[in-house]
Amino acid sequence: MNRSRASSFFSGTGMVWCYLGILLFAEVLAAGAYPAVSLAVHVALAVALLVHSAFSKESLGRLYAALSLAPLLRVVSLSIPALLADPVYQYAVVNIPLILASLVAARQLGYTWGEVGLNLRGFWVQIPVAALGPLLGWLERLVIQPTPLVASLEPSTLIWPVLSLILFTGFSEELLFRGLMQRAAIGALGPTQGICYVALVFGVLHLGWHSFPDVLFAVAIGLIFGWIVYRTGSILGVALAHGIANVFLFIVLPLLVR
Secondary structure (H helix, E strand, C coil), rough: CCHHHHHHHHHHHHHHHHHHHHHHHHHHHCCCCCHHHHHHHHHHHHHHHHHHHHHHHHHHHHHHHHCCHHHHHHHHHHHHCCCCCCCCHHHHHHHHHHHHHHHHHHCCCCCHHHHHCCCCCHHHHHHHHHCHHHHHHHHCCCCCCCEEEECCCCCHHHHHHHHHHHHHHHHHHHHHHHHHHHHHHHHCCCCCHHHHHHHHHHHHCHHCCCHHHHHHHHHHHHHHHHHHHHHHCCCCHHHHHHHHHHHHHHHHHHHHHC
């Protein structure tokens, strides 16, 4: 009987939440004084998810495969050479592989790019969604106060940092979380649990800011963005809103306050 329950738990959705717990544990280690241990846990988690995906039914297998990109994202960020101190370049180094991995994973899991939100559906709805960016940046600024990424608001110094934030934080993260991962999570858990699950994963990965209110803020944004993508079928608006929010959070507002 116990073996039957254990087998059912391992092959059912219970392991989905266990993996989230392991990810949380690894992120707590990374946010603390144990980055090397965190790196090892993330590597082990990514391997476990990929192996488990190969032995699970189709819907759960897709979710495990998509979820494996979360610890791989952290492995890349923790492995960045210390000499690469400029965060603007760090975003590119971390997120270029993430974008490529998300696109390849989508194809391997049988999703078209349109199915992971790379389309113009509901275009006129996406415009007001994108316009939420400054407000979201201001709200998060109330929670955390990061140092500015640039020294001034001179146009010549803004082009690359702004493009980097929009492409390598807004687009890359929304492609992974609301595009690929949410698609897989809804297929395995249903719309409500799927959206909530991905929002929690998104929030856990914000533990590096050492701010529990910021984790809650990220979870709330994940829920809102997840619902928008579920209703519209496109990540266009949320990707722009996410990127613009980060432009205001890391560039505009810190310089205006200073």
